[in-house]
Amino acid sequence: MPVRRKSLVAAGFVLIAASAVGCSGSSAEDPESSPVPTPTPTPLPIDPAELLERSGELMQGLSSFRFRINHEGGGTQLFEGMDILEAEGEVVSPDRISLASRLRRWDSC
Numbered sequence: 485m486p487v488r489r490k491s492l493v494a495a496g497f498v499l500i501a502a503s504a505v506g507c508s509g510s511s512a513e514d515p516e517s518s519p520v521p522t523p524t525p526t527p528l529p530i531d532p533a534e535l536l537e538r539s540g541e542l543m544q545g546l547s548s549f550r551f552r553i554n555h556e557g558g559g560t561q562l563f564e565g566m567d568i569l570e571a572e573g574e575v576v577s578p579d580r581i582s583l584a585s586r587l588r589r590w591d592s593c
Contacts, residue, residue, distance in 0.1 A: 548576040565590055 543549070552572040553560070559567030566589055573583035 546577070548574065550574045559588055562587065 550573070552570075553568065554570050555568075559569045562568050566587055569586045569588050571583065571585040573581060575581050
């Protein structure tokens with residue numbers, strides 16, 4: 485074998501050996517003991533109009549539903565001088581509804 489070819493073969497073996505050692509060497513951290521990061525999902529922005537439309541479509545397919553509203557602070561204005569603090573009920577299609585509520589009257593003057 486000519487000297488140049490022997491040098492190329494030797495260089496090839498050195499490169500292969502260096503690659504094997506470099507790729508299989510142990511790292512400073514033990515991969516089994518280091519925690520695997522958990523990806524944080526990026527929340528998608530909520531489109532209120534789309535949410536209401538989808539909710540309406542799903543609600544039309546129901547024959548009945550129950551609901552409960554409970555305000556932790558404040559209330560929902562029913563009309564001037566009256567707030568709904570709590571409400572619960574049941575709706576049965578096409579013509580039944582039951583409702584119980586706790587209201588707060590306030591002076592509008």
